[in-house]
Amino acid sequence: MARTRTWATIALTGALGLSLAGCSSHGGQRAEDARRAATAQGRAAVDTPRWTFAMITHSGDGDTFWDIVQSGARQAAVKDNIDFLYSHDANAQQQAQLVDAAIDQKVDGIIVTLAKPDAMKAAVARAEKAGIPVVTVNSGSAESKAFGALVHIGQDETIAGEAVGDELNKRGRTKALCVLHEQGNVGHEQRCAGVRKTFHGTVENLYVNGTNMPDVQSAIEARLQSDKSVDAVVTLGAPYADTAAKAKADAGSRAEIDIFDLNAKVAGELKDGTLGFAVDQQPYLQGYEAVDQLWLYKYNANALGGGKPVLTGPQIVTGDQASALEQYTKRGTR
Numbered sequence: 001m002a003r004t005r006t007w008a009t010i011a012l013t014g015a016l017g018l019s020l021a022g023c024s025s026h027g028g029q030r031a032e033d034a035r036r037a038a039t040a041q042g043r044a045a046v047d048t049p050r051w052t053f054a055m056i057t058h059s060g061d062g063d064t065f066w067d068i069v070q071s072g073a074r075q076a077a078v079k080d081n082i083d084f085l086y087s088h089d090a091n092a093q094q095q096a097q098l099v100d101a102a103i104d105q106k107v108d109g110i111i112v113t114l115a116k117p118d119a120m121k122a123a124v125a126r127a128e129k130a131g132i133p134v135v136t137v138n139s140g141s142a143e144s145k146a147f148g149a150l151v152h153i154g155q156d157e158t159i160a161g162e163a164v165g166d167e168l169n170k171r172g173r174t175k176a177l178c179v180l181h182e183q184g185n186v187g188h189e190q191r192c193a194g195v196r197k198t199f200h201g202t203v204e205n206l207y208v209n210g211t212n213m214p215d216v217q218s219a220i221e222a223r224l225q226s227d228k229s230v231d232a233v234v235t236l237g238a239p240y241a242d243t244a245a246k247a248k249a250d251a252g253s254r255a256e257i258d259i260f261d262l263n264a265k266v267a268g269e270l271k272d273g274t275l276g277f278a279v280d281q282q283p284y285l286q287g288y289e290a291v292d293q294l295w296l297y298k299y300n301a302n303a304l305g306g307g308k309p310v311l312t313g314p315q316i317v318t319g320d321q322a323s324a325l326e327q328y329t330k331r332g333t334r
Helices: 007-021 027-040 064-079 092-104 117-129 141-147 157-170 186-198 213-226 238-251 264-271 283-300 319-330
Strands: 052-057 083-088 109-112 134-138 152-155 175-180 202-207 232-235 256-260 277-280 310-313 315-318
Touching: 052 064, 052 092, 052 134, 052 283, 064 083, 064 238, 064 283, 083 092, 092 109, 092 117, 109 117, 109 283, 117 134, 117 141, 134 141, 134 283, 141 152, 152 157, 152 283, 157 186, 157 232, 157 256, 157 277, 157 315, 175 186, 175 213, 186 202, 202 213, 213 238, 232 238, 238 256, 238 264, 264 277, 264 315, 264 319, 277 319, 283 310, 315 319
Parallel strands: 052 083, 052 109, 109 134, 134 152, 152 310, 175 202, 175 232, 232 256, 256 277
Antiparallel strands: 277 315
């Protein structure tokens, strides 16, 4: 992406303007306006080399969560003068092959998820052997450091599950159904285990095929029909909120539907009471900070976290709080 004017030139112009204005209180505002204008026009805010970063995730097709992650990553890529490449595959072996393809392209940095870490370990090792820095994002906080990644950016899934358990306690719930839509995903197992750790009631795991929504709905409905004592259904992704709500209605259940992740539709359903609460892990921030971390490492050998994961969540969002976040969810950044 060609640039007709580097940020260094913009900054110099701003500095000259400030010197002429003396101690004008408007100087800082003008500099901020210039930065926003540069970003809006697709210009970098730095004049560092045009590096290429690849993000490879375990996302399936049509998952809106990953649209938000990408939105953050692409915004940071514009600012940092980065060519950003995105690919994904829900199959762990295929995801590993996509990492290999990025290595073969000799990219300058790799961002990868570790939903199924055993399948990804060798691919991450190959990247490091090739001298390509790796940042893990979203899933794999427990394995990231051992695999040699610079840092993990995301939500600790066990801590997130514990936060859900605490919230269920506050709401007086006694029996929760934790719906796992992707078997083998260690993060999902950790979420439900975290709920079980802090929840004073009982937790039952329900495994479903997340790629088949009718099957997901029928499985939840059958469980709610057979056990009227279930008073909370916890789904592990925003796309499953509506499905769980339909299952609840068809089963004649009074269980509260609570979910992981946030988007515009979820914010609206929190406001109208269709959903009880959501767990926001701030996916925009995960994508943005992952790109920024690689840029900082390439430019200045910086690494965040001091060897610990950099947490972007969890944040419990209720109906009262959803109104304040709705404007951000509508623009696709929350």
